[in-house]
Amino acid sequence: MRLRPPALLSFSNHLSKGISGNIRSGRETSSGFPSFVADMSTVSTEKDAVPVRTESTQKTPKPLQIAKRLEKFKTTIFTQMSNLAIKHGAINLGQGFPNFDGPEFVKEAAIQAIKDGKNQYARGYGVADLNNAIAERFKKDSGLLVDPEKEVTVTSGCTEAIAATMLGLINPGDEVILFAPFYDSYEATLSMVGANIKCITLRPPDFAVPIDELRSTVSRNTRAILINTPHNPTGKMFTKEELNVIASLCIENDVLVFTDEVYDKLAFEMDHICMASLPGMYERTVSMNSLGKTFSLTGWKIGWAIAPPHLTWGVRQAHAFLTFATSTPMQWATSVALRAPDSYYVELKRDYMAKKAILVEGLKAVGFKVFPSSGTYFVVVDHTPFGLENDVAFCEYLIKEIGVVAIPTSVFYLNPEDGKNLVRFTFCKDEETLKSAVERMKARLIKK
Numbered sequence: 001m002r003l004r005p006p007a008l009l010s011f012s013n014h015l016s017k018g019i020s021g022n023i024r025s026g027r028e029t030s031s032g033f034p035s036f037v038a039d040m041s042t043v044s045t046e047k048d049a050v051p052v053r054t055e056s057t058q059k060t061p062k063p064l065q066i067a068k069r070l071e072k073f074k075t076t077i078f079t080q081m082s083n084l085a086i087k088h089g090a091i092n093l094g095q096g097f098p099n100f101d102g103p104e105f106v107k108e109a110a111i112q113a114i115k116d117g118k119n120q121y122a123r124g125y126g127v128a129d130l131n132n133a134i135a136e137r138f139k140k141d142s143g144l145l146v147d148p149e150k151e152v153t154v155t156s157g158c159t160e161a162i163a164a165t166m167l168g169l170i171n172p173g174d175e176v177i178l179f180a181p182f183y184d185s186y187e188a189t190l191s192m193v194g195a196n197i198k199c200i201t202l203r204p205p206d207f208a209v210p211i212d213e214l215r216s217t218v219s220r221n222t223r224a225i226l227i228n229t230p231h232n233p234t235g236k237m238f239t240k241e242e243l244n245v246i247a248s249l250c251i252e253n254d255v256l257v258f259t260d261e262v263y264d265k266l267a268f269e270m271d272h273i274c275m276a277s278l279p280g281m282y283e284r285t286v287s288m289n290s291l292g293k294t295f296s297l298t299g300w301k302i303g304w305a306i307a308p309p310h311l312t313w314g315v316r317q318a319h320a321f322l323t324f325a326t327s328t329p330m331q332w333a334t335s336v337a338l339r340a341p342d343s344y345y346v347e348l349k350r351d352y353m354a355k356k357a358i359l360v361e362g363l364k365a366v367g368f369k370v371f372p373s374s375g376t377y378f379v380v381v382d383h384t385p386f387g388l389e390n391d392v393a394f395c396e397y398l399i400k401e402i403g404v405v406a407i408p409t410s411v412f413y414l415n416p417e418d419g420k421n422l423v424r425f426t427f428c429k430d431e432e433t434l435k436s437a438v439e440r441m442k443a444r445l446i447k448k
Contacts, residue, residue, distance in 0.1 A: 069191045076184060077411045081395065085405045091437040093359075094395075094405035096232070096377065098428045102297035103337075103344070110300075110333035122328040124320055126154030126304070133335040134304050141264065142274040144282060150309045153316050154331060156323045157301035158262045158290035161315075163189050164322055165258050165286050165305055168314030170195050174223035179209070181412030181419055183232050183260070198222075199414045204371050204382070204422070207236040211245055218249040224256040227275060230263040230375025233409055233424040237270055237374040247278045256311070257285045262303075265294045265345050268353055269374040276306070283308050286315065291334045293377075294348065296428075302326060302334045352377055352427070355434060359427040362438030367447050377428040380409065382421050387448030390420040398423075402444045404437045 078095045085092040092099075101107075125131070131148035139145055146152060155161040162185060170176060172194030178186055180201045190197050200214055218225070225246060229238040238246075250257055257275055264272040276285040290303035305315050360379055363370050369382035388394035391408035398404050406423040410416035427434060 069194070070188065073184075073188050073191075077407060081399070081405050081407060084396075084399050088399050088403065090399045090403045090405045091433060091440065092405045093425045093427070093429065093434075093437050094407045096293075096426045096428055097298045098296040099433060100296060100430050102295045103340075105340075106295055106297065106333050106337040109336035110329050113329035113332035118329050118332050120328060122154075122325045122331055124325050125316055126152060126326070127328065127331040127335065130154055130331045130335040130338075133338040134306070137338045138287070138306055141272075142277040142287075144274070144277055146306055147309075151306055151312055153305045153307075153312060153319055154326050155303045155305060155319055156326045157292065158260060158288050158303035159185050160301075160319070160322060161288040161290070161303045161305040162186065162258070162260060163192075164315050164318040165288065165307075166190060166193050166195070167322070168316070168318035169256065169286070169311060170223060175219075175221045176223055177214075177217060177225045178414075179227065179231075180414060181233055181409050181422075182226075183228060184411060186226055187414070195223075197414070201413070201415075201418055202231075202234065202236065203418075204234075204380070206372065207231070207234045209238070209242045209245070211242075214245070215249065218253055218255060220253050222253055222255045224258055225250065226258045226260070228260040229275075230267055230272065232263065232376055233378050233407070233412055234371065234380050235373025235376045235378050237267060237272065239270075240273055243273055243275055243278060247275070247281050250284060251280050255284070257281065259285060259287050261287060262290045262293045263376040264289065265348060266352055266377055267375040268349065268356070269372075272375070284311075286311055291337060294345075295337050300327070300330045300334075302330050355427040355429070355431060358431055358434045358438065359425060362434070362441070363425065366438070366441045366445055377426055379425050379427065380422050381425065383423050384421050385447045386445060391423050395423055398441075398445070403440050 081094040082092060084090070085094065126134075128148070131152045131154065134152050134154075135146050135148040153161075153164070155164055166176075166189050170190070170193045173196055175196045175198055176190055177198045177200060178190075180199045187197065198217055200210060200217060202209065227238060227246070229236075231237065246257070249255065259275045261272070261274065264274075274287060276282045276287045286305055286307040288303065288305050291300060292298035292302070305312075307315060356373070356377070356379070360370055360373075363379065363381055367385050369385070371380050371382070373379045383391060383394040386394065388397055391410050395406050395408045398406055406425050409419035409422040409424055411419075413419045
């Protein structure tokens with residue numbers, strides 16, 4: 001059984017109480033229809049009167065209900081920390097969403113699409129113009145020519161692309177390898193699928209892949225390996241040598257690869273390498289990406305999966321029964337975004353490198369041990385110089401006493417103990433916000 005630190009459980013319990021305390025009251029008929037439907041029928045006699053829920057019947061709310069495959073996950077750490085940030089007026093360097101807006105030309109394209117009447121269901125696998133734009137961008141980035149009609153599927157964010165890929169291609173009992181720490185939706189989705197999860201832990205300071213451990217783990221029983229590069233939460237980028245080893249093991253053992261590449265345009269110290277572009281890998285790879293991180297429009301939830309037809313079939317079948325189709329006007333706007341000139345990406349990287357420098361230099365000055373981040377907009381640090389027992393306790397203290405939010409990384413491991421010394425900060429905020437957070441920590445956070 002997976003154990004959580006007590007402080008993390010207290011967050012979940014607190015939130016559960018909040019949810020239970022906000023169950024809406026209401027009156028229903030015995031058949032389950034709202035009361036106004038019953039009022040339109042014939043007048044009831046005392047014998048068949050509908051029972052009314054009174055205040056006394058609601059004093060003890062029923063326990064929350066959830067399927068066993070999800071009960072251990074509780075509320076996501078991002079929701080918990082963001083709620084605490086609001087409660088305590090803390091600067092939120094936790095959840096990875098920008099506090100600034102996306103580019104005007106993309107927003108204007110969405111407005112125009114709405115005005116042009118592009119507001120009904122899109123076809124299930126994507127608006128044709130967007131599928132074409134995704135294929136064009138993928139060729140430019142990876143050198144691979146893909147069929148936009150047969151090999152590109154538009155989804156409601158990369159999170160749905162991940163879910164559709166796993167639900168469409170993984171059977172109960174299939175073995176899937178993750179690299180920890182990992183984005184929390186991976187484990188939750190694989191649990192919904194009923195997969196057998198194997199974990200390879202990446203450890204500081206460089207979070208390198210332990211090649212010997214990986215070789216001993218991959219076998220003919222392995223169905224798929226899930227890779228996130230650039231990597232959330234560590235900022236690691238998988239090197240060409242690491243990817244080549246993974247590729248050779250996948251080919252040797254007939255293993256699929258699912259790659260989450262949403263931070264591919266936020267690669268600072270080395271070039272991003274698309275796994276599908278390596279020899280022999282396109283036929284066994286699902287490449288997933290999205291609009292949100294690159295264009296600071298995370299609320300639009302436009303993602304996609306690129307795969308050969310024999311794998312796309314499974315992805316599309318699952319997608320059809322998850323969301324069927326994704327927001328039509330936002331798809332049209334995304335097609336405009338993906339055709340942005342290269343200068344947009346150059347400026348994006350320059351801006352984020354400046355933000356990264358503010359945060360990294362500030363965290364070092366405060367007294368954290370800061371680990372290298374080659375990509376994404378995250379930085380992982382060792383919090384132990386400040387004397388708190390674990391990452392959850394430190395993050396709670398940081399919010400309540402210092403007024404800054406970070407994310408405890410233990411929730412990104414199968415074994416929470418592996419992450420108890422680490423916390424994650426994000427620099428996808430405007431420079432003034434980053435400077436203010438650093439100043440708060442310099443003034444109030446003291447080594448012990």
